[in-house]
Structures are given as C-alpha cells and as structure tokens.
Amino acid sequence: MFTQPRAPLPVFALCLTALLGLAAASVLTGAGRVAPEQVVDYLLGARGDHHLEMVVTTLRLPRTLAALVVGAALGVSGMLLQAVTRNPLAETGLLGVNSGAALGVVVGIVYAGAQTGGAYLVWALGGALLATGVVLLIGSRFSPLKLVLAGAALSATLTGITSAMLVADPVTFDQYRFWVLGSLAGVPLERVLSVSPAILAGLGMAALAARPLAALSLGDDMAVALGHRPGRTRVTVTVAVTLLSAAAVAVAGPIGFLGLLAGYLARTLLGGRVGPQIVLSGLAGALVLLGADVLARVVMRPYEAPVSLLIAILGGPVLIVVARSRAVAAGAGDLISDRIPRRGAGLLRSPAEGLRRILGRRAGADRAGGAPATGARRGVRSGVQHGARSGVRRGAGSGPGRGPLPSDALPVRLGALSVLLxxxxxxxxxxxxxxxxxxxxxxxxxxxxxxxxxxxxxxxxxxxxxxxxxxxxxxxxxxxxxxxxxxxxxxxxxxxxxxxxxxxxxxxxxxxxxxxxxxxxxxxxxxxxxxxxxxxxxxxxxxxxxxxxxxxxxxxxxxxxxxxxxxxxxxxxxxxxxxxxxxxxxxxxxxxxxxxxxxxxxxxxxxxxxxxxxxxxxxxxxxxxxxxxxxxxxxxxxxxxxxxxxxxxxxxxxxxxxxxxxxxxxxxxxxxxxxxxxxxxxxxxxxxxxxxxxxxxxxxxxxxxxxxxxxxxxxxxxxxxxxxxxxxxxxxxxxxxxxxxxxxxxx
Structure with a gap:
C-alpha cells in the first residue's frame, strides 16, 4: 500500500512560515549582549547607538541573507544531483563537489591572492566544475552506494591536495581553518551580492531542468521518446550544480550534508514529483541552515559553535537512514565482497575447493574422528563433503588417510615433524x-x-x-x-x-x-x-x-x-x-x-x-x-x-x-x-x-x-x-x- 504524496501548496506555506520565523529569530538573536527588544526598537525607527547599528545592519542582516541564499543553493544542488544520478545519497559534500570548490578557493588564495567574494567565486567555479564533471562521468557506472564511495575517494584526493598546499603555507592555513568550518559569521553583504548572479542563474537552470529530469527518472530511452535529450539535461544539471555549489562555498565555506537533508525532506513530504521537490529542497536547505546558524549562536554563549558541526550532527543519522532504505539496499549487493571469488583472476572455483585449499585436507577427513553432526551442522558438512567429492582434486603428495595437498603447498619434513609450506x-x-x-x-x-x-x-x-x-x-x-x-x-x-x-x-x-x-x-x-x-x-x-x-x-x-x-x-x-x-x-x-x-x-x-x-x-x-x-x-x-x-x-x-x-x-x-x-x-x-x-x-x-x-x-x-x-x-x-x-x- 502506497501513501499518497502531500499537496505541495500547504507544505510550501508551512515551510515559508517557519522560514520567516527563523529569519526574525536570526535578526533578534546573537552571541552578544544586544537584547531582542533593542533590535525591535531599532528596526521600528528608534535611534540607536553606533554599536547597535553595526550589530543589526552589518552583522545580523547580511548573515541572515547569507544563510537563506547558501541554504537554498546547497539544497537545490543536492536535489539536482540526486535526480540526475537517481541516487538518494548524492550530495555535493559527499560526492566531493564541495571539496573541489574548496580546493579552487585555496589555489586562488595561494597563487592569485584572492580575498573578495567575487574572486572566491571564480576559483570555486573551476574546482566545483572539475569535481561535478567527474561525479557525473562515473555516476552511470556505479550503484547508489558505490557512487558515494567514489565521491569519498574523489573528496579524499582533493582534500589531500588542499592539505599539501596548506602545510606549505601557514598564512593560508590560518585563514582556511576558520573558513573551512562553514561559518556565516562576519560574512559581508558585498560577498553575498557578488555571488547572487551565479545563484540566480543556477536556480533558473534548475527550473528549466525540472521536466527533463522527471522524464530522465524513467530512463534514457523513455526520456528520448518523450522528446528530451538526456545528454543536454546532464550538461544543464552540471552547470547548475557547479554554479550553486561554487557560490555557496565562496560565501560560507564547504558545508556538508545540507543537500542530503534537503533532498530527504523534499522526497519524504512530496513523493516522486521532481519539480516540486526542487522547490521544496531549496526551502528546506534555507530552513535547516538558518536554524543551525541561530542555534550555533546561542548554544555556547558568548562563543559560537561551528555551523557545519551542527549540520553534521543532523546529517549523519539521515545518511544512515537513507542508506538503509530499500532503494539503496537493493543496489548494495554489488559492493566488493570476499565471499566466494571466481577463478578467472586467480580466485576460487567453489566453496568446496576453497575449503580444501584452506584446510589442506579432504572433507572426508572430518569423518575420520568426531561425533556425528546434527541439525544445521550436518547439512552444511554433508554439502561440503559432496562438493569435495565432486570437485576437481588437484595437488600432489596424497597418501593413505590423507587428502590431496593444496595446489600451492609444499611438504617440508624435518625428522618426525612435517609442515605444509x-x-x-x-x-x-x-x-x-x-x-x-x-x-x-x-x-x-x-x-x-x-x-x-x-x-x-x-x-x-x-x-x-x-x-x-x-x-x-x-x-x-x-x-x-x-x-x-x-x-x-x-x-x-x-x-x-x-x-x-x-x-x-x-x-x-x-x-x-x-x-x-x-x-x-x-x-x-x-x-x-x-x-x-x-x-x-x-x-x-x-x-x-x-x-x-x-x-x-x-x-x-x-x-x-x-x-x-x-x-x-x-x-x-x-x-x-x-x-x-x-x-x-x-x-x-x-x-x-x-x-x-x-x-x-x-x-x-x-x-x-x-x-x-x-x-x-x-x-x-x-x-x-x-x-x-x-x-x-x-x-x-x-x-x-x-x-x-x-x-x-x-x-x-x-x-x-x-x-x-x-x-x-x-x-x-x-x-x-x-x-x-x-x-x-x-x-x-x-x-x-x-x-x-x-x-x-x-x-x-x-x-x-x-x-x-x-x-x-x-x-x-x-x-x-x-x-x-x-x-x-x-x-x-x-x-x-x-x-x-x-x-x-x-x-
């Protein structure tokens, strides 16, 4: 029995209401000692001192706007990746896209002296584009879980290159160690405005890709039959994800798990409709990031907790829940397994042959001494014995009361002592x-x-x-x-x-x-x-x-x-x-x-x-x-x-x-x-x-x-x-x- 998806409009209205409430809380709340009533009086036109003006207009309002923009960008980019790869685990942080953008920013800081939001964006675009291209190139070859592991490999390589550059440049490391936390503290309004064209362009391309992505979810052949071009759709999604993730990293640093959280909430609330899911993922991303940022300011007063750490605390359990879902578990069987490998690459032919090579004797030797097996043990042991009798018996040096030696074993005798080498x-x-x-x-x-x-x-x-x-x-x-x-x-x-x-x-x-x-x-x-x-x-x-x-x-x-x-x-x-x-x-x-x-x-x-x-x-x-x-x-x-x-x-x-x-x-x-x-x-x-x-x-x-x-x-x-x-x-x-x-x- 399938549950009916909820209507989009009530869900959107609920999310917008919660978003407005959190935006108000973000403006009124901070780690400092400015009371909420002082902020309300200032916003209503009452005169305030210079310190109050700086807190409200220079710190809290740009920070709130940055949380909305970055959260929406990461939420939509995560949903786009999940739709184009048909993988509920796809997310810019898990697949290495954020690591690519971070590497680009570090390269810009070290070699070009990048300091502004626009400069960060240019270098982040290059790194994010490289990582996104690799993800989509290998995405069709892997199951959902394998794609996440491939993303982890890509992220490890990119992070390793970043670490190598930071170790050689302590000044850049000092700047990077605060930026990599994904903090929104002190983000200037100019940086948000400088990346807004890229975010608007990415959101526009996401809207254009909604219908083709819905057709692509049915398969490439069905998408072509419906008049869409899968290759063009993937290119559009690549550009959109690159613009959105690079802009988000340029503003707030690499924040992981947010796209995964937003996509999970969108699919849970709206079912399988791709277009509304993209919209809701943007709202959910902004909602989660803004809520985490407000919590980061009050949980350790007068200090601030890293917002990326709070989102990781939320995203880790969601990752486990999604990975244990039926859709992902169905594709998990192709993970690398050591259970019974094949002979072709120097592996084993059957469990019986493997047991003979491991134990160095025929299964019949088990019958020479020992109590009769019962229950499950009898069934297993008889199956092994049957496999041993019917299998190909290779090896040398068998004798009375002995089974054939393993194919790669050499008997070494030292007087009465003998071992198989x-x-x-x-x-x-x-x-x-x-x-x-x-x-x-x-x-x-x-x-x-x-x-x-x-x-x-x-x-x-x-x-x-x-x-x-x-x-x-x-x-x-x-x-x-x-x-x-x-x-x-x-x-x-x-x-x-x-x-x-x-x-x-x-x-x-x-x-x-x-x-x-x-x-x-x-x-x-x-x-x-x-x-x-x-x-x-x-x-x-x-x-x-x-x-x-x-x-x-x-x-x-x-x-x-x-x-x-x-x-x-x-x-x-x-x-x-x-x-x-x-x-x-x-x-x-x-x-x-x-x-x-x-x-x-x-x-x-x-x-x-x-x-x-x-x-x-x-x-x-x-x-x-x-x-x-x-x-x-x-x-x-x-x-x-x-x-x-x-x-x-x-x-x-x-x-x-x-x-x-x-x-x-x-x-x-x-x-x-x-x-x-x-x-x-x-x-x-x-x-x-x-x-x-x-x-x-x-x-x-x-x-x-x-x-x-x-x-x-x-x-x-x-x-x-x-x-x-x-x-x-x-x-x-x-x-x-x-x-x-x-x-x-x-x-």
Missing amino acids: PVRSSFAVAALAALAAAAGVTALVAGQSAMTAGQALDALRGIGAGGQILLVQEIRLPRVVAGLVAGAALGLSGCLTQALARNRLATPDMLGINQGAVIAIMLAGLFSSAEMLFEHWWTGPLGALAAAVVVFAISGGVGTQGYRFIVTGLAVTTLAGALTQSVLAWRGLSSATAIHSWSVGSLAGRGYPVALPVAVGLALLLPAALAVSRRLDVMRFSEDVGTGLGANPRTTRLAVLALAVALAGLAIGIGGPIAFVALAAPVIAARLSGPARLPLVGAPLTGAALVVAADTIGRVIASGAEIPAGVVTSVLGGPFLLWTLLSDRRS
Missing part, C-alpha cells in the same frame, strides 16, 4: 619483506640535505661527520622505525576488518575507527601543548573501540549486509572530521598547525618513545591474529559453513574486532590517521599471495612499506617544505579506491 604465499612474504626493507633504506638515504647514499650508510654505522651521524641515527632511523611499525599495524588491522565484514572496503579508516582514535587522542591532549599530544597515544585504542561500538551498534552487528558498516562509518568519519576542524579553529596558530599535520597523518618528530609500545603490541597481537586465522578463513564463505566446521562466529568476530581495533588505535597514536593504507595493503598483499589464505603476514609488510615510502615522498617532493605522509596517501589512495571500485567483478 604455502609456496606462493611464502614467496610473496619474502618479496614484501624485501620491499619494506628497501623502503626503509631509501628513507634513510633520501632527504633534502646534501648527503650521498654512501655517506648515509656510513653514518648509520657511526662513520662520518657528526652532523650526518646525528641526522641519520637520531632523526631518520627512529622515524623509519615508527613508520614501519605504524604501517604494519594499519595493514594488519585492515586485513582483519576486511575479512570480518567480508568486504574489501571495510577498513578502519572507512568505518570511522581511525577517526575515533584521533578524537580520543585530541581530547586527551586538549589542554596540553601540541608536543605533549603524542604522550596520549594510549587513548587511541580506547577511542577506536568507542567508534567501533557505535558503528557496529547502529549498523546492527556484523552480518551479511556489510554496506551498513561502510555507510555508518562514513557518517561517523564526517562527523569526527567536523569536530577535528572545530578543535583546530579553537587552538592557537602554532598549536593548530602542528595538530593539523598530525591529524592528516604525519611521522614528523616521531621516534622510539611512541614506536616501542606499538611494536610491543604488534608483537603480541600478530600471533593472536595468526591463531584465529583458520576460523576467520572459514568464515569468509558464510556463517553456516563456519558453524558446520566448528567455528563459533560470535567468538571469532569479537576476537577479530578487538584485535583490529587495538591495532588501529595504536597505529593512530604514532602517525595519525594515515589514509588508505589499511585499504591498499591487504588488497596488494592478496594479489601477490593468492586468495587461498588471508595475507596476515603480507598485509603488515605491505603497510609498512607504503607508510615509509609515503613519508619519504613527502620529505623530498617539495623543496623547503614537508608534506605529511597521510596527505601523500590521500592523494594516491583516492585513485586506488576508484580503481578498486571500477575493477570489481563480483561473482
């Missing part, structure tokens, strides 16, 4: 260990100081000039050790979470676990100096655990619908990012600069004091991970198979989750949230070692090599400046995530 995995581990060692040696040699490779190696042995020995042994070597340990912890944590959720995208940075550790460490060191921040590394696992509990509780536990973890984690990550930016704005410039470098992932100044505890933890947790690897291998296929073979899914999940959270939290304590290492390391290691086994040794080695290599690139790529390792991995990790999404072929 996985050939491909062993070669992969050896190669990755050599790669990590090479990355460490390169990091010791490379740098901006005038030192040859021979001099660096001599200094490592204590030979040479005192300054060179100090540089290599006291600065570079501890930093390399810290990078190796942090990368290994991230790689192993990512491998465990991917296996736990049976999804290659379910990594600590995608699930919000890393950001939970960041927030915990920042809160613990809130009242200490930036140098003392790293002494609170022990709070990282606690924050990671808290974030994991929140994500898993909201998403309903670890189950087959792994997409819930990713979307919930994305919401937690965005909310934590807004909180981090708020802390950076609250701190002084020197402290904020140091914390910002760490919050994006940096090894600068790290050494043995922070690396040693993590190394001890890694030495204890890696054997524990290897101990549960067989049960985790079995659970990669399904819960029924794991239960049938004696694995306790609940116990295994809790153990693996605890290991992954502890490893991620410890790694954050060293180098901050170095992005995409936990995603890339297990994928690369699995490509090398094959799908028969989890790369629990290869993934840490790959992560160690990636972190040290990224740190080395950051130290040498820019003359006179150091780019944090997390910025390097963000810039390179975004394309890697896009490649992973595009190359996925789920069986």
Whole structure:
C-alpha cells in the first residue's frame, strides 16, 4: 500500500512560515549582549547607538541573507544531483563537489591572492566544475552506494591536495581553518551580492531542468521518446550544480550534508514529483541552515559553535537512514565482497575447493574422528563433503588417510615433524619483506640535505661527520622505525576488518575507527601543548573501540549486509572530521598547525618513545591474529559453513574486532590517521599471495612499506617544505579506491 504524496501548496506555506520565523529569530538573536527588544526598537525607527547599528545592519542582516541564499543553493544542488544520478545519497559534500570548490578557493588564495567574494567565486567555479564533471562521468557506472564511495575517494584526493598546499603555507592555513568550518559569521553583504548572479542563474537552470529530469527518472530511452535529450539535461544539471555549489562555498565555506537533508525532506513530504521537490529542497536547505546558524549562536554563549558541526550532527543519522532504505539496499549487493571469488583472476572455483585449499585436507577427513553432526551442522558438512567429492582434486603428495595437498603447498619434513609450506604465499612474504626493507633504506638515504647514499650508510654505522651521524641515527632511523611499525599495524588491522565484514572496503579508516582514535587522542591532549599530544597515544585504542561500538551498534552487528558498516562509518568519519576542524579553529596558530599535520597523518618528530609500545603490541597481537586465522578463513564463505566446521562466529568476530581495533588505535597514536593504507595493503598483499589464505603476514609488510615510502615522498617532493605522509596517501589512495571500485567483478 502506497501513501499518497502531500499537496505541495500547504507544505510550501508551512515551510515559508517557519522560514520567516527563523529569519526574525536570526535578526533578534546573537552571541552578544544586544537584547531582542533593542533590535525591535531599532528596526521600528528608534535611534540607536553606533554599536547597535553595526550589530543589526552589518552583522545580523547580511548573515541572515547569507544563510537563506547558501541554504537554498546547497539544497537545490543536492536535489539536482540526486535526480540526475537517481541516487538518494548524492550530495555535493559527499560526492566531493564541495571539496573541489574548496580546493579552487585555496589555489586562488595561494597563487592569485584572492580575498573578495567575487574572486572566491571564480576559483570555486573551476574546482566545483572539475569535481561535478567527474561525479557525473562515473555516476552511470556505479550503484547508489558505490557512487558515494567514489565521491569519498574523489573528496579524499582533493582534500589531500588542499592539505599539501596548506602545510606549505601557514598564512593560508590560518585563514582556511576558520573558513573551512562553514561559518556565516562576519560574512559581508558585498560577498553575498557578488555571488547572487551565479545563484540566480543556477536556480533558473534548475527550473528549466525540472521536466527533463522527471522524464530522465524513467530512463534514457523513455526520456528520448518523450522528446528530451538526456545528454543536454546532464550538461544543464552540471552547470547548475557547479554554479550553486561554487557560490555557496565562496560565501560560507564547504558545508556538508545540507543537500542530503534537503533532498530527504523534499522526497519524504512530496513523493516522486521532481519539480516540486526542487522547490521544496531549496526551502528546506534555507530552513535547516538558518536554524543551525541561530542555534550555533546561542548554544555556547558568548562563543559560537561551528555551523557545519551542527549540520553534521543532523546529517549523519539521515545518511544512515537513507542508506538503509530499500532503494539503496537493493543496489548494495554489488559492493566488493570476499565471499566466494571466481577463478578467472586467480580466485576460487567453489566453496568446496576453497575449503580444501584452506584446510589442506579432504572433507572426508572430518569423518575420520568426531561425533556425528546434527541439525544445521550436518547439512552444511554433508554439502561440503559432496562438493569435495565432486570437485576437481588437484595437488600432489596424497597418501593413505590423507587428502590431496593444496595446489600451492609444499611438504617440508624435518625428522618426525612435517609442515605444509604455502609456496606462493611464502614467496610473496619474502618479496614484501624485501620491499619494506628497501623502503626503509631509501628513507634513510633520501632527504633534502646534501648527503650521498654512501655517506648515509656510513653514518648509520657511526662513520662520518657528526652532523650526518646525528641526522641519520637520531632523526631518520627512529622515524623509519615508527613508520614501519605504524604501517604494519594499519595493514594488519585492515586485513582483519576486511575479512570480518567480508568486504574489501571495510577498513578502519572507512568505518570511522581511525577517526575515533584521533578524537580520543585530541581530547586527551586538549589542554596540553601540541608536543605533549603524542604522550596520549594510549587513548587511541580506547577511542577506536568507542567508534567501533557505535558503528557496529547502529549498523546492527556484523552480518551479511556489510554496506551498513561502510555507510555508518562514513557518517561517523564526517562527523569526527567536523569536530577535528572545530578543535583546530579553537587552538592557537602554532598549536593548530602542528595538530593539523598530525591529524592528516604525519611521522614528523616521531621516534622510539611512541614506536616501542606499538611494536610491543604488534608483537603480541600478530600471533593472536595468526591463531584465529583458520576460523576467520572459514568464515569468509558464510556463517553456516563456519558453524558446520566448528567455528563459533560470535567468538571469532569479537576476537577479530578487538584485535583490529587495538591495532588501529595504536597505529593512530604514532602517525595519525594515515589514509588508505589499511585499504591498499591487504588488497596488494592478496594479489601477490593468492586468495587461498588471508595475507596476515603480507598485509603488515605491505603497510609498512607504503607508510615509509609515503613519508619519504613527502620529505623530498617539495623543496623547503614537508608534506605529511597521510596527505601523500590521500592523494594516491583516492585513485586506488576508484580503481578498486571500477575493477570489481563480483561473482
């Protein structure tokens, strides 16, 4: 039974009434001590002092107008993106359009000295146009959830480039750290008027695109049959979204989630009518932003709360609700899954073959000793046995009472002791260990100081000039050790979470676990100096655990619908990012600069004091991970198979989750949230070692090599400046995530 959509006119009238009430509250309310009756008297013509005139005409009236204009622009642009991509999760903040506009503004500030609203608009247009074009180019290839993840990858790359520019220019960073919060405080009327032509043009194009978008929602063929041109419609929407989002960013900075909120309210209230939805999304965007701005002025008097943080608090739950809807859940099945891969790309033929390769014996060996299985276990086990008997039995070295050996295993006998050595995995581990060692040696040699490779190696042995020995042994070597340990912890944590959720995208940075550790460490060191921040590394696992509990509780536990973890984690990550930016704005410039470098992932100044505890933890947790690897291998296929073979899914999940959270939290304590290492390391290691086994040794080695290599690139790529390792991995990790999404072929 379908509910009838509400009539547009009563809904519009209700929204306009609420908007007028909030506009009046915005003019009458502020963080200062000007009473509302004083403002009313001034507006009615009573004479006031200079201070009252400045508060009303210079601050509050332009601020109210800016909230209306920016909210309407972001609401309409979000609705346009959702309509053209047929994706209820599409939004300029989630898809990277706001990040593109922000990058354009930063480029304008750094290279062209942009300071006015008109100059901001010009540079924001270029960045927003680039991001919007990429989103619409890849939008047709992805399901709703995949498109959001692709937008997250695009946003990470653009944000990484922005961070690289800010690290090299502290003056621009000081200006950016307040602007990026999306504040409307102090917005001059001239800036609003300078971008109004772009907003009017974008709204006009949105009105023209309403009917074609309604036809396009039925499919390209139906739209053509109705006399519309889908290509022209998409170009029109691209230009409209670019104008609206760029103008909004130029006025108030990047404000996320607003388009998602406005679109959700419009669809909920009006049903499937595209034209009225566009109008209502503009009203809803203005209503939400104006209400959040009024609340920001009174919730922390006499200070102001960041408006972007308040909207993120509202938008995060809405993102989770929309992602769990039937429309999005229907398209979530094509997310990258590790359940039963195909043979074509070096993967498996069937669950039976996978179990034989994992367990190293025929299913008939299970019958040799043990009590008869009953219930579900009997059904699962008999199915496995049937698959084992009917499958192709490859391998060598079978004997009486033994099944065939796995195809990549080599028997090694030492007297009475014999073990099966996985050939491909062993070669992969050896190669990755050599790669990590090479990355460490390169990091010791490379740098901006005038030192040859021979001099660096001599200094490592204590030979040479005192300054060179100090540089290599006291600065570079501890930093390399810290990078190796942090990368290994991230790689192993990512491998465990991917296996736990049976999804290659379910990594600590995608699930919000890393950001939970960041927030915990920042809160613990809130009242200490930036140098003392790293002494609170022990709070990282606690924050990671808290974030994991929140994500898993909201998403309903670890189950087959792994997409819930990713979307919930994305919401937690965005909310934590807004909180981090708020802390950076609250701190002084020197402290904020140091914390910002760490919050994006940096090894600068790290050494043995922070690396040693993590190394001890890694030495204890890696054997524990290897101990549960067989049960985790079995659970990669399904819960029924794991239960049938004696694995306790609940116990295994809790153990693996605890290991992954502890490893991620410890790694954050060293180098901050170095992005995409936990995603890339297990994928690369699995490509090398094959799908028969989890790369629990290869993934840490790959992560160690990636972190040290990224740190080395950051130290040498820019003359006179150091780019944090997390910025390097963000810039390179975004394309890697896009490649992973595009190359996925789920069986």
